[in-house]
Amino acid sequence: MRPKWITPKGGAAFLPCQIKSILEKAVFSPSGDNCQPWVFKWDGDVLHIYNDESRSRHPLDPHGITSIVTLGCVIESITIAATDYNLKTNYTLNHQLPATTESWAEIRFLKEEIVPDELSQYILKRTTDRRSYHGGKSPINIIDDINSQRNEGNKARLHIASSFSDELVRYIVDSEGLLVDHSNALVEVLKWVRVSIKSARNTGDGMSWRNMQVKYWEYPLIILFKNFPWTINLFRPLFKSQLRIRAKKQLLSSAALICVSIPKNGNSIENAVEAGRLMMRAWLSMTKIGYGSQPLTFSSMPILYKYQNVLDDFFKRKIEHITKGEDILQSAFSLSEERLPIWVIRTGFSTELPENERTFRRHLT
Secondary structure, eight states: OOOOOOOOTTSSOOOOHHHHHHHHHHTTSOOGGGOOOEEEEEOSSEEEEEEOHHHHOBTTBTTSHHHHHHHHHHHHHHHHHHGGGTEEEEEEEOTTTTSOSSOSEEEEEEEOOOOOOGGGGGTTTOOOOOSOOOOOOOOHHHHHHHHHHSOTTOOOEEEEEOSOOHHHHHHHHHHHTHHHHSTTHHHHHHTTEESSHHHHHHHSOSEEGGGGTOOGGGHHHHHHHHHOGGGHHHHHHHHHHHHHHHHHHHHHTOSEEEEEEEESSSOHHHHHHHHHHHHHHHHHHHHHTTEEEEEOGGGTHHHHHHHTTOOOHHHHHTHHHHHHHHHHHHHHTTOOTTEEEEEEEEEEEOOOOOGGGSOOOOOOO
16 A cells, blocks of 8 residues: 545545645655555545554564554654644544554644754655764764753653673674564565665665675575575574674664663653654754664564563563663663663764665655
């Protein structure tokens, strides 16, 4: 299902150019494996955002918790882009999400004289950069500024770590290996890996194999795994070994890790959405200063699954790793016992991502 519009009741198709322009930026928001699960419907007054579960469903996110966080990224992108047209936004959430087929969020726009948000020009430039970085200065001042500008009711907060203990490095490397440990996760991820520019353009989604930072000799294995998934088991130890080597190299090349946390108590759905909004601002701010960024989702999201009581059998077997990881992240980012780390990205100085490594987007219809 592509991002789309509906005709408002009682009239011909109505598509305000401002709203369309805003959504043409919103589709560049991050989503797991660039699956782009969001469906937009404009009824002339309200923008409705739906989640297409057939696209967002993932073995390592069986209850859609990650999609709730990335919904915040979409809402923040819309909020930022709307300032180009002197529009303020007000959103409401469906409190039954993620267990609903109704819209996950509704956004209303209000005309008001406001200063355009300078981050709007970086929405289309933002990308996931999995390459090794070139270090760089810690962006702590930028993170502090974002925290100071957040709404008073926003319980989410950003934190930064500019030095990495051996314990932290081991934990993150082990966490990235969860992708290979799970019996079906790698198969699902490979469905979104595009092996040519042509296939990426045709689908308008997924990830270029080049941006996975695999070596050229691994490329035939990707083709093999995609066509014959059962062969993954034959190469699983080798694949995991290479993944761990890459993860450590990538981490140690970074200038900093950025973490967003929420309170352990309170409305976790609203807080998770606000966490996504805050991280989106951080990501765009890193893009602005020439820093690359890459989410380290498996290092933090399972901690949120634990507190949401949605651990499946796979994660229940990893409970010791998850519990230990919570302590490690709390220490690394100097979090209080009341704070829950739910999303981590690494960042550092990087050159512009080559065109053949960038992701494509599906068109609004």
